[in-house]
Amino acid sequence: MHKSILAALLCTLVACGGGTESSNTTVPGPPAPPLNATFDRLIGEWNDVQADGNTVFHEQWTRTNDSLYTGLGFVMSGNDTVFIEHLTITTDARGTRYSARIPSQNNGAFVDFELVHGSGDSLVFVNAAHDFPQRISYTPLPEGWVVVVSGMQQGKARTERFRFDRRRS
Numbered sequence: 001m002h003k004s005i006l007a008a009l010l011c012t013l014v015a016c017g018g019g020t021e022s023s024n025t026t027v028p029g030p031p032a033p034p035l036n037a038t039f040d041r042l043i044g045e046w047n048d049v050q051a052d053g054n055t056v057f058h059e060q061w062t063r064t065n066d067s068l069y070t071g072l073g074f075v076m077s078g079n080d081t082v083f084i085e086h087l088t089i090t091t092d093a094r095g096t097r098y099s100a101r102i103p104s105q106n107n108g109a110f111v112d113f114e115l116v117h118g119s120g121d122s123l124v125f126v127n128a129a130h131d132f133p134q135r136i137s138y139t140p141l142p143e144g145w146v147v148v149v150s151g152m153q154q155g156k157a158r159t160e161r162f163r164f165d166r167r168r169s
Helices: none
Strands: 044-049 055-063 068-077 080-091 095-101 113-118 124-125 134-141 146-152 156-166
Touching: 055 156, 095 124
Parallel strands: none
Antiparallel strands: 044 055, 044 156, 055 068, 068 080, 080 095, 095 113, 113 124, 124 134, 134 146, 146 156
């Protein structure tokens, strides 16, 4: 689903004829490759209204720069916020990662999921070492996303599916 585009690295060498001095100037590494248009489809506000009509799952995504998307996920039950998670998608020399931070879990630290499949048909992120989930996938729809959170939890397979539609004002 989400793709990385490799950025070109330009190195310039300056030769000093006959000199013995060397420069201590460091050349910065390559910039992080930009994320492509598939990730841009995430930008906006998305809702999944549950069958009871009272519980609504929300995701909001913005593009911070060419290598960072930030998101916020939260669940409303009536007028009460019952769940909040902070999200990022980053791309750097190590690859592309989806990270989630739930303040009350994992000592408030972000948990990273590596992008293992990114194309127009889906984005799949995996962290086999995480307790739950181990896999998060986003599949685009014409006006939304199907998000599947899955893995093993206490020895049993568990899957949660969400159908996010663009929030209408």
